[in-house]
Every structure is written in structure tokens, then in C-alpha cells.
Amino acid sequence: MLSFHLKIRIFWLILLFLIIIFFVFRFISPSGSWRCHQNFKENGFLFSSLSLSASSCISPASPSERVVYAANGPLLVLADPVYFSIFSPRPFSRAEVEITYRPHLSSSTPVFEAGFLADAKLWRYQLKPVYNLWLEQGFSSWSSVQEGSLRLLQRNKRFTSVSEFLDAWRQQASDLCVHKNCLAVYNLTLNDFPPPLDFSALKQDSGLFKFPYALRGAHQFYFYLPQTGLDLSGSFFDLNDNKDKDEAQFLIFSGQRQVASVSLIDQRPQVEESSDRSPVQNFSIARSDLGPGLYRLEFKANNDLVFNSLRINSSYLSVINKIWPFDQEKIFLFTDAPYLQVKSLDPGALQEFSFGQERVSLSEIYHQYEFKSRQGGLQSISLERGGLILENNGVFAATADSLLNPDYQRLDRFSNLSEDIDFVLADYQPARAEEDAWLHSRLDFESSTFYRENQRYSFILSIPGLKLEGGAGGLLEIKEIRVRFYGKSLREKISDWLH
Numbered sequence: 001m002l003s004f005h006l007k008i009r010i011f012w013l014i015l016l017f018l019i020i021i022f023f024v025f026r027f028i029s030p031s032g033s034w035r036c037h038q039n040f041k042e043n044g045f046l047f048s049s050l051s052l053s054a055s056s057c058i059s060p061a062s063p064s065e066r067v068v069y070a071a072n073g074p075l076l077v078l079a080d081p082v083y084f085s086i087f088s089p090r091p092f093s094r095a096e097v098e099i100t101y102r103p104h105l106s107s108s109t110p111v112f113e114a115g116f117l118a119d120a121k122l123w124r125y126q127l128k129p130v131y132n133l134w135l136e137q138g139f140s141s142w143s144s145v146q147e148g149s150l151r152l153l154q155r156n157k158r159f160t161s162v163s164e165f166l167d168a169w170r171q172q173a174s175d176l177c178v179h180k181n182c183l184a185v186y187n188l189t190l191n192d193f194p195p196p197l198d199f200s201a202l203k204q205d206s207g208l209f210k211f212p213y214a215l216r217g218a219h220q221f222y223f224y225l226p227q228t229g230l231d232l233s234g235s236f237f238d239l240n241d242n243k244d245k246d247e248a249q250f251l252i253f254s255g256q257r258q259v260a261s262v263s264l265i266d267q268r269p270q271v272e273e274s275s276d277r278s279p280v281q282n283f284s285i286a287r288s289d290l291g292p293g294l295y296r297l298e299f300k301a302n303n304d305l306v307f308n309s310l311r312i313n314s315s316y317l318s319v320i321n322k323i324w325p326f327d328q329e330k331i332f333l334f335t336d337a338p339y340l341q342v343k344s345l346d347p348g349a350l351q352e353f354s355f356g357q358e359r360v361s362l363s364e365i366y367h368q369y370e371f372k373s374r375q376g377g378l379q380s381i382s383l384e385r386g387g388l389i390l391e392n393n394g395v396f397a398a399t400a401d402s403l404l405n406p407d408y409q410r411l412d413r414f415s416n417l418s419e420d421i422d423f424v425l426a427d428y429q430p431a432r433a434e435e436d437a438w439l440h441s442r443l444d445f446e447s448s449t450f451y452r453e454n455q456r457y458s459f460i461l462s463i464p465g466l467k468l469e470g471g472a473g474g475l476l477e478i479k480e481i482r483v484r485f486y487g488k489s490l491r492e493k494i495s496d497w498l499h
Helices: 004-027 133-138 162-170 490-498
Strands: 033-039 046-048 067-069 075-077 082-087 094-104 111-119 124-132 143-147 150-154 183-186 219-225 230-238 248-254 257-264 281-287 293-300 305-312 317-323 331-335 339-344 352-355 358-361 369-372 379-383 388-397 423-427 439-446 456-462 475-486
Touching (some): 111 439, 143 162, 150 162
Parallel strands (some): 183 423
Antiparallel strands (some): 033 475, 082 456, 111 124, 111 456, 219 293, 331 379, 339 388, 352 358
16 A cells, blocks of 8 residues: 555656646647637637647737627627737647638628738738638629639630630730730739730830839839849938837849848947937949849838838839838829728828829828729829828829839729629639538648747738728628647657757
8 A cells, every 4th residue: 555655756746747748738749730729609718739728829809899709609800900819839830720700791891811920020911811702792693613722703604714714814815805904813923924014015214213202111112124134222211219120121023033132231320219310321233134024122121211212224113002101291192093091100190182183181190091082093192291101902103104013903892893804813712601601711821931929929810991980891700710730740850850
């Protein structure tokens, strides 16, 4: 019969063993996988990795005013966006997300996407489609063909497969489209396909084109080189308003391939958060090996850096989707999108300005305003001064002649489903219907480069246009979120170390 002291010793050894097992699974995940599951219908949080903890690896949603936790019911999402943090014991290379939901959306909020924070410096999320109202309901009378993840919708059936359509598109078949904007796309990277532009018709003036305004923070541009060789230069300065070092990069891409870069290391003597502006620094990129064609320029930086005097040997230079002019003088811009989202972070930037043929005004900081133009074609923008963040799904340019947009029209909340559209191509898996009108969607991510802090990933649910004011656009019911992370097992890691 065991003595009392021996029983105590065995008890503590067993407890120590259980604690070790707990920490092995919590912080090492030797199997190479990790699962989180939250069922909002059960009004609780489940933490699954052998049920080692009762706490949740998926945090409550925030901001709290954008959601309602219904009693014995689903999570109600009332405004965009909603954030979660997801615990994982270590980084993983792949993530699989499953969401069960009921969308009560409208034409003003047709898109529901979800994803992870990929770049904390630029606050950039990698989003994947969960539900698109246009693709689920908007083309119900059209012919539909699915091939892998690609879905082709045709007003009049001409192609029996997606591959047949892609071959005709790549070969630029003359009878493919009657109208220039006959194709609309969603969630596609179109680097291998002809753009809706005839580059041979683009004019090219000799000399350098100068973008006339200073721009704050990260920006992306399209430019077109009609002949071999790139000559790009400009300057930048540091506002020193934040606490972090302000390093930056200029990156140049041909399609998805990076072809040039310049790093701007922060070795400036001014103290961060001192608001002492640094002297102006110059930069340049000269590449004689870049051939004629379309390129994308990315200025990767935080909001403490302002760059200006941008000069390039191209007549075409357009800012993609978002522009933040810094100048305190009048600013004139053009955009090819019929709407504008505008926000100010500074009371001094609040102003009345013109968009298209309308005069509009801003009276609150941090509030995102939306304006729609009544006219077609290019829209003019006239600001009294800079400081406003302007966004849309098109491009911005300093002159009408320098505007260049190689993108097809997208199926988003500002889509104009005109009679010109004959085809829709999307990388999209239709939602799976379940009981009681619930829908189920699965998303796959390569997660090795996702931002992770304090053992947590940042996860977002995004329904652009969904607002608290007046219940604009409806709401979204979330029944369940499942997340599975995958990576190398402990055995595979040990094998890699040994080899």
C-alpha cells in the first residue's frame, strides 16, 4: 500500500506532466496544426486543441458598437469593418477559415470578404471573398460555367468552358466584345491577360512628366513606358509625428514580378514624435533594362513620410485607388470612377470642394463621406487645399491626358451593371446552402507572411458600405467561425534541423 508521502509525490509528478503537456500543445503544437472554433449560436467560446483551455482563441468582436451578441442567437454585424484576434501557439504556413452566416445585404453592400492582417506598417489586409451578391443573385438568368475556382457568366452562351473563353481572351479575338467594357471581373489578378487598353494608341511626349503635388504615406501608381529605359526621381521628407523609425521603399512591378527597388533607410537625426521636419532627401531609379510596357510603382511607407517632385519619363502616371495630397494650396485632380470616398484626420483639412459638377463639404474628422457623381466619364476634383484622403476603385491623375487605368471594371458595391457587360469572370466559389437559409463558405490562405503579435493574428470581416446610421445596407448574421492553421509538425522541424 502506497504511503501518504508517495501519493503526494505521484500527484505532483502527474500534475507536472499535465502542465508540461499543456504547454507543449499550447506553445509548440507538435502535430503541426491548430484549430479554433467559435459558435455564436451557442453564445460561447470554444477553444479546441484537445480542450486544454476554456478560454477562446478567437477574441470578441471589436469595435463593440458595430456588433450585437443576440441572446441564444448569432452574432449580428451592423457596420463595417469588424475585427477579431486569433490565438495560435506559433506561426503557421497555411490557414483555412470556414464561416457560417446569413447575409441580409443589398446592392449598396453586395460584398462580404474576410482575411488576415498581412502588413501592419501599411495596415493592409489580405482579403478573400466570402459572399458576392452580384455573383450569387445578380446574373441568375445568365449562362454559368465553373472550372476550378474560376466562374464564367455569359449574357449569351458562346463558350462551353472557362478555358475556351480564356484562350479567346488571350488571343484577343476580334469578335469577343462588342463594347470596350464588355467584361467585368472579381477577385482576379489579370497579369496574363490583355488589358482593356490599346497601348499602341497611347501618345508619348518627350521629356519628363512631373506629378505636381506632394503625397503623404503609402501610394501606388500605374505608368507606361513606350520605349526601353526608366528614369524616375523625386524627393521626400519626414514629419516625425510618430514614434517609429520611418523606413520606406520604392518598388516597381511588371505584373506580379518585382523588377526594381530602392530602400530609404531612416538615418535622419531628427527625434521621432518631435514634429521637427527632416530636410528634403532625394532619390532616383534609373534602369536601362526595363522594356516597353505597363508597370506598377509602389511607395511603401507609413504616414510620417511625404514624397514630392516625382518625375518620370512617361506621359502616363496614375495613382491607384487612394491618394492623400499634402499641399496646402489648391489641388486639381481627375478620376475615372463615378464616386468618391473622403476622410479627414485633421480639422484643418475640413473644407468644401467640387467633385464632378457637384459642390460637397466635410464637417467631421474621421468620418468617411461618400459622394456619387451624376455625370459619366472622367470626373474632376478641385480641392482648396490638401489633407483629405480620397479613395475609390479607379485611379487618380493630375491631368486628364496622363490618366491610365489598365483594369477591367469590378463587381463591387459601386458596380454599374450596364448593358455593355457581356461576360463576368470571377475567382469565386459559390456559397454552400445549409438548413434555415444559413450559408457556408471556406477560405484558404498562405499565412507564412501574415503579421502576428503576442501570439495572435488579426482577422477582419469586411462588408464595405455597411453602416450604423439608418441601418444602411442591412446586416450580417454570423453563426460560426472555424479556423484551422497548418504547418510543419515537430517531427518535420527536427528532421529539418538535423539535415
